[in-house]
Amino acid sequence: MAFESLSERLNGVFKKLRGKGKLSEADIKAAMREVRMALLEADVNYKVAKDFCAQVSERAMGQEVMESLTPAQQVVKIVNEELTKLMGGEEPQTLHIKNKGQTVMMMCGLQGNGKTTHAAKLGRYYKAQGRRPLLVACDIYRPAAIDQLRIVGEQAGVPVYEMGTEKPEKIAKQAVEYAKDHGYDIVIIDTAGRLQIDDQLMDELVRIKQTVEVDETLLVVDAMSGQEAVNVAKTFNEKVGISGVVLTKTDGDTRGGAALSVLAVTGKPIYFQGTGEKLDALEPFYPARMSSRILGMGDVLSLIEKAQTLQNDKEAEEAAKRMMANKFDMNDMLTQFAQIRKMGGASALLAMMPGANQISSEQMDQIDEKALPHIEAIIYSMTPEERAHPSIINPKRKRRIAAGSGQTVEDVNKLLRQFEAMQKMMKKVKRNPKGFMRGLGGMRGLR
Template identity: 85%
Template sequence: FTLGTEKPELIAQKAMAYAKDHGNDIVILDTAGRLQIDDQLMDELVRIKQAVEVDETLLVVDAMAGQEAVNVAKTFNEKVGISGVILTKTDGDTRGGAALSVLAVTGMPIYFQGTGEKLEDLEPFYPARMANRILGMGDVLSLIEKAQSVQNDKEAEAAAKRLMENKFDMNDLLAQFQQIKKMGGAASLLAMMPGGSQIDADSLDDKALPRIEAIIYSMTPAERAKPDIINPKRKRRIAAGSGTSVEDVNKLLRQFEAMQKMMKKVKRNPKAFMRGLGSMGGRGGFKGFGR
């Protein structure tokens, strides 16, 4: 519901009347946002709260804004009065440290946190998980929940079985990359892993994923199932079809071959597998496809 450039308090009143007439039992008044303190905006918010009765006044705070976010939260609470906070961009480099400061200056609970730009990236705020993330201990529970939300148990079990039996092919690799994208990208997953803060997120190049997907989509079903049949002529065709270079195709095939060798190691010696995984991470994994 909108009335264009009408006064915000008038829009709020008419929105409430509209909701009542149409049987809407929840109304969200989304007011203009500011990264800095703005007296005009503050006055608008005060007038809105005088014009309509509200149950909750939630302040959306950018976790990346640092001290300025704390100043905004403090001023909003003093002049307007808030009942809770939504903390966004908690997947950024700050790891949500603003949560502690905002809570300290307002004394109000943090209800939700945002870890991305989509609706499904808004999730309940769990203090203990945020504390672990700030301390660099990861957030394994959120990682598990994200995995469960995009892949059911049967799919996960089937993928793991194929992996352990060394039947993992390009179709499986494509499916795994699509799961990573649904879960917020490699950097987002890294922030939830214990010790993930010690790894340079730039080494996990999310820009690489679309290019890898394009290469795999340019392969025939036979090539995806058995990548070892891909000869120089096929590589040129795949590169042309995906808008990449033969070098990119070779790079993907080499890294896929390294994954297969690693899977053979884990069956024979799990410890050797973990050492190999660490060294692969040090070489940058699938970094290098982004442009």
């Protein structure tokens, strides 16, 4: 999980503060020393970490905290607000897409950071918004780079313009003309990368920008490279001039330094984050939501948005009606498992829930994603009548279902017990929906 170690360290600091009741200046100074160390261990730029802690300390020493009845919670609130500000503010920064003509984007960065894949992801993202994107193959050096772009472009449903090994600036110019003639309104140029920054790479990018009018120069950086990603961003901005950053591999065990430092060091925002290998694993970067996840407050808004993209309003309404009418059956359970898989699995969903930083990495590892196919096999081995009315499943039926699914009778019993527990929960919701929602709201107290 991204920011896992930083989240654990900060949670430890706040836990100590909560145990003190009233806070003194000495308590706040000690806490800020620990916060600064946690940020530095997360590979945050030293000056950024120092300035951040100074800003939090200044606010925490004021009346807002010292005279509060809940001083520790006020400190957490201040840290949350300052983290959000550090990463770009409450609202996400959005790329400026022209209403008329072509918006030209140039993807740049070091080799291996995911430029080609994220060019296709961006194309897919804007196609889903009703735009007509065109991918342009300007990486003429890396073996099979053009083939790779063609493959991911096809998977994303976005056409690719290529001219073999012609000069990149010539390809870019011809591609923009082609886009004008054929009605493509977003042109995404995939450029060559290098294993390290060199003058040849920079000169080529500058030549492309001199030949065509580039509206957005997006630097693709690997979140797992930490502070090095910030150094790369600074150099690219000085040499080429970038408008923003696409941060990749934020679903990995990243320390978080890049996300927390890049805006402060370069003055350029993070526009998107890559959250997985699939072409739909691209999300706008929301600083406020990322801050909430780091502090263990969850990211329920992103969770809801993911669910909405996978289930239309009518399906959601039907599912809610069945649950509230206590008609939830094994077929509904199958549907829920399919949704969980599409949304990245149980561990990905848990990471967005409030109190996620209370779940240790060992506990997270114990979530058996491989169990889902076995459970599905058990349900598929039931007759339609058994799926609709699990209460009719007697010992004889259990033995038949176990044999048909390749599982044990105990596995079947375990699933039935889980199903009964879900049904009981639905009855509670039906009897007291307001109380149930208050209970969910109380989950914030877990952090």
